[in-house]
Amino acid sequence: MKEFKVTPIRNGTVIDHIQVGMALKVLRIVGVKDDVNSTVSVLMHVPSKMAGWKDIVKIEDRELDPKELDRIALISPDATINIIRDYNVAEKFVVTVPERIVGIMKCSNPGCITNKNEPVEPEFVVETKKPITLRCVYCDRVTTDISENVV
Amino acid sequence: MDIVSIRDFSREQIEHVLDVAEGMLPVARGDEKSKLLDGKVLGSLFYEPSTRTRLSFDAAMARLGGRTLGFDEPKGSSVAKGETLADTIRMVDAYCDVIVLRHPQEGAARLAGHFASKPVLNAGDGAGQHPTQTMLDLFTIRKSKGKIGGNHVVIVGDLKYGRTVHSLSEALAMFGAQLTFVAPPTLQMPKEHLKHIQSMGSKPKSSSDLAEAVKDADVLYVTRIQKERFPDPAEYQKVAGAYTIDPALLKDAKSDLTIMHPLPRVNEISPEVDKTPHAKYFEQAFNGVPVRMALLAMVLGAVE
Numbered sequence: 113m114k115e116f117k118v119t120p121i122r123n124g125t126v127i128d129h130i131q132v133g134m135a136l137k138v139l140r141i142v143g144v145k146d147d148v149n150s151t152v153s154v155l156m157h158v159p160s161k162m163a164g165w166k167d168i169v170k171i172e173d174r175e176l177d178p179k180e181l182d183r184i185a186l187i188s189p190d191a192t193i194n195i196i197r198d199y200n201v202a203e204k205f206v207v208t209v210p211e212r213i214v215g216i217m218k219c220s221n222p223g224c225i226t227n228k229n230e231p232v233e234p235e236f237v238v239e240t241k242k243p244i245t246l247r248c249v250y251c252d253r254v255t256t257d258i259s260e261n262v263v
Numbered sequence: 264m265d266i267v268s269i270r271d272f273s274r275e276q277i278e279h280v281l282d283v284a285e286g287m288l289p290v291a292r293g294d295e296k297s298k299l300l301d302g303k304v305l306g307s308l309f310y311e312p313s314t315r316t317r318l319s320f321d322a323a324m325a326r327l328g329g330r331t332l333g334f335d336e337p338k339g340s341s342v343a344k345g346e347t348l349a350d351t352i353r354m355v356d357a358y359c360d361v362i363v364l365r366h367p368q369e370g371a372a373r374l375a376g377h378f379a380s381k382p383v384l385n386a387g388d389g390a391g392q393h394p395t396q397t398m399l400d401l402f403t404i405r406k407s408k409g410k411i412g413g414n415h416v417v418i419v420g421d422l423k424y425g426r427t428v429h430s431l432s433e434a435l436a437m438f439g440a441q442l443t444f445v446a447p448p449t450l451q452m453p454k455e456h457l458k459h460i461q462s463m464g465s466k467p468k469s470s471s472d473l474a475e476a477v478k479d480a481d482v483l484y485v486t487r488i489q490k491e492r493f494p495d496p497a498e499y500q501k502v503a504g505a506y507t508i509d510p511a512l513l514k515d516a517k518s519d520l521t522i523m524h525p526l527p528r529v530n531e532i533s534p535e536v537d538k539t540p541h542a543k544y545f546e547q548a549f550n551g552v553p554v555r556m557a558l559l560a561m562v563l564g565a566v567e
Binding site: 219221223224225226228229230231232248249250251252253254 | 268270347348349366367368369370371373374377388389390391392455
């Protein structure tokens with residue numbers, strides 16, 4: 113009998129092809145904390161045909177909202193989302209990096225006005241998608257260190 | 264329409280601003296009177312000290328018949344009580360027709376533009392942009408040399424932290440001027456900025472030999488090297504001495520070389536240079552008035 117390291121889930125979301133090492137950041141993005149009532153499985157450093165190694169996160173009884181998907185796209189642009197309903201893959205898609213990033217990342221420039229106590233959401237224009245570089249709409253600073261600044 | 268960054272302008276738009284500024288010269292000098300902005304109020308918010316920028320905006324507004332209100336340091340205003348910039352802007356927006364903002368935080372002018380219904384002019388935001396300075400620098404070059412593109416412009420001084428030189432070098436690259444950057448090794452132009460200029464098709468040269476670079480220059484743009492950038496005072500003295508503009512340095516320069524400086528200067532240009540025809544820095548400071556008149560009149564719709 114084949115041994116499963118992690119069993120299939122009935123309902124929920126499988127985030128596959130996460131850039132290796134980013135699984136814990138994905139957990140932070142989807143807000144897995146003490147108050148979660150269902151099972152969350154994390155696989156790190158799994159062999160991958162595409163990228164050599166990858167991470168996988170499985171969240172039972174949860175589907176992700178668009179802002180969560182945007183955040184995942186920023187830290188792992190090749191991640192695929194599998195929405196599972198009754199053990200079947202109901203939807204499958206690769207995350208997409210939006211053209212404009214609003215309110216999901218802070219500016220890496222400590223001198224930027226958006227890092228002060230002002231009532232604005234940080235906003236970025238995507239300059240390049242591979243690798244992802246973002247330019248702050250306010251201070252023009254270009255950020256490549258995305259995972260450190262995703263909120 | 265806000266004026267936040269020189270990057271928001273095309274070459275044609277900049278040329279147009281300079282043309283309008285040219286037309287403002289007789290009024291800027293006080294030779295003619297104007298009521299173009301009669302009854303208009305400028306809200307002038309300076310969160311950081313400034314002499315030239317603030318006074319020239321005041322002068323520009325006054326020359327066009329308008330009035331200015333505001334503050335030149337946040338002490339004593341509601342800002343000192345912890346009011347957000349967004350709230351201050353919304354309040355001033357209700358009192359005036361156009362807002363000029365200098366602020367220590369980068370991106371402050373863009374933020375102000377989001378909260379104001381009236382036009383916002385950026386008078387410097389931290390290490391970020393200072394577009395009206397760039398416009399007046401371009402105006403000075405065009406006035407002195409008859410054109411902007413095609414000139415060999417040598418920019419010397421603190422190229423790492425100087426916001427003036429970043430905006431100016433971008434604009435000069437857009438106009439097709441040839442650029443040479445001269446700075447001590449620790450104050451060279453940031454790589455990211457160099458890349459941006461190169462992406463515009465410019466091939467800037469970098470050098471540490473000022474005397475050699477000056478020989479072939481049409482314009483020499485000098486900026487201050489700040490003492491506080493050097494942990495060792497002896498190192499500062501060495502560097503400051505190597506980048507001083509004096510008659511000896513200029514003996515092999517072109518006879519029509521234009522020397523500019525955004526001011527204030529400390530020791531970068533020796534006073535003997537002031538008397539030479541090369542010195543254009545006081546004229547440059549004056550040019551802030553017609554250029555800011557043009558921008559104020561344009562954003563207020565008094566001039567197209």
